[in-house]
Amino acid sequence: MKETLEVLARGERLQPQDFQSLIEEENPQFWAETFAKARERAQAVFGRSIYTRGLIEFTNFCRQNCLYCGIRAGNPQADRYRLTQQEILECCQEGYGLGFRTFVLQGGEDPYFSDERIVQIVRAIKAAYPDCAVTLSIGEKPMESYRLFREAGADRYLLRHETADSEHFAKLHPPGQRLESRMACLESLKELGYQVGTGFMVGSPGQQSRHLAQDLAFIQRFRPQMVGIGPFIPHKDTPFAGEKAGTLQMTLRLIALLRLMLPDALIPATTALGTIAEDGREQGILAGANVVMPNLSPMRVRKKYALYDNKICTGEESAQCRQCLAARMGSIGYELTVDRGDYHPWKGKEHV
Ligand code: 5AD
Numbered sequence: 001m002k003e004t005l006e007v008l009a010r011g012e013r014l015q016p017q018d019f020q021s022l023i024e025e026e027n028p029q030f031w032a033e034t035f036a037k038a039r040e041r042a043q044a045v046f047g048r049s050i051y052t053r054g055l056i057e058f059t060n061f062c063r064q065n066c067l068y069c070g071i072r073a074g075n076p077q078a079d080r081y082r083l084t085q086q087e088i089l090e091c092c093q094e095g096y097g098l099g100f101r102t103f104v105l106q107g108g109e110d111p112y113f114s115d116e117r118i119v120q121i122v123r124a125i126k127a128a129y130p131d132c133a134v135t136l137s138i139g140e141k142p143m144e145s146y147r148l149f150r151e152a153g154a155d156r157y158l159l160r161h162e163t164a165d166s167e168h169f170a171k172l173h174p175p176g177q178r179l180e181s182r183m184a185c186l187e188s189l190k191e192l193g194y195q196v197g198t199g200f201m202v203g204s205p206g207q208q209s210r211h212l213a214q215d216l217a218f219i220q221r222f223r224p225q226m227v228g229i230g231p232f233i234p235h236k237d238t239p240f241a242g243e244k245a246g247t248l249q250m251t252l253r254l255i256a257l258l259r260l261m262l263p264d265a266l267i268p269a270t271t272a273l274g275t276i277a278e279d280g281r282e283q284g285i286l287a288g289a290n291v292v293m294p295n296l297s298p299m300r301v302r303k304k305y306a307l308y309d310n311k312i313c314t315g316e317e318s319a320q321c322r323q324c325l326a327a328r329m330g331s332i333g334y335e336l337t338v339d340r341g342d343y344h345p346w347k348g349k350e351h352v
């Protein structure tokens with residue numbers, strides 16, 4: 001297994017079968033060494049600096065109906081809200097003061113936020129904070145919409161592919177949603193010059209290690225600048241309410257493999273990881289992640305953006321969250337940095 005890992009770390013292509021054998025390895029010693037290698041690789045590229053992104057969850061209306069998601073259209077229990085442009089700008093103002101230089105606008109696929117409205121919001125943020133990056137995470141749109149957002153100044157786009165296996169995709173989504181259209185969106189985003197993030201849930205219902213192997217093979221081919229992964233966590237008002245959550249251990253394995261495969265990628269230790277284990281985000285960093293994404297949404301809406309149950313940080317102010325994360329990162333020898341945290345190709349030199 002060590003040889004396979006070395007092939008991966010040299011940047012060579014692995015077959016899905018090889019990825020699968022790696023994922024299925026159960027020797028704890030192997031994984032302890034792999035986490036250490038991934039962490040060393042991250043430190044060679046980024047030092048001990050952790051990038052932060054301020055997450056603004058600006059609408060939980062969604063026209064999609066993903067079976068796993070708490071804000072799916074088919075959940076009448078969801079208490080829906082939208083932020084105004086003014087409120088979004090206030091989140092940015094607070095975030096800027098706290099040291100955030102990237103704002104992530106994340107929301108459901110909400111028709112109220114037409115292309116024109118998104119363009120206006122992106123323009124307003126870029127005008128007020130020209131030194132900040134704007135990341136959009138608002139789902140599948142026509143290429144023309146992506147183009148307008150890009151022209152308005154959006155720098156990055158997050159769109160997880162969720163699973164690279166079309167049969168598995170069909171178990172997680174209603175028939176109207178298709179893996180091909182998700183993949184086509186990712187290609188368009190790349191073509192338009194966005195820094196693109198994709199990713200998947202670990203331990204989603206029906207997921208087997210061969211599916212995760214396909215996810216890694218897809219990511220190795222697609223080479224996104226960012227990869228977001230986190231454990232699946234059931235939400236009580238969804239069809240997957242009774243399903244088991246993904247595990248910390250499997251998520252850490254995948255973070256480490258992703259880091260060895262893509263040394264310069266921006267990989268967050270996600271809120272979902274912090275939700276399944278108290279020190280999940282710290283462990284994520286120690287397995288090779290280099291980004292955290294604390295919440296900047298107004299307090300009154302925090303609990304409403306519930307993709308899954310028991311989400312952390314819904315009772316804390318933005319400043320508290322930033323401080324808490326700074327302390328958590330400090331406890332493992334890392335520090336939060338005030339930086340846009342753009343993607344830069346790594347040329348193989350050590351961090352200085
Ligand atoms: N558990 C974990 N992650 C989830 N997401 C959506 N629902 C859940 C859940 N129940 C993730 C999806 C989506 C991202 C915004 O949140 O991967 O792309």
Ligand code: FES
Nearest residue numbers: 313316321324325
């Ligand atoms: Fe939000 Fe710790 S990061 S409370």
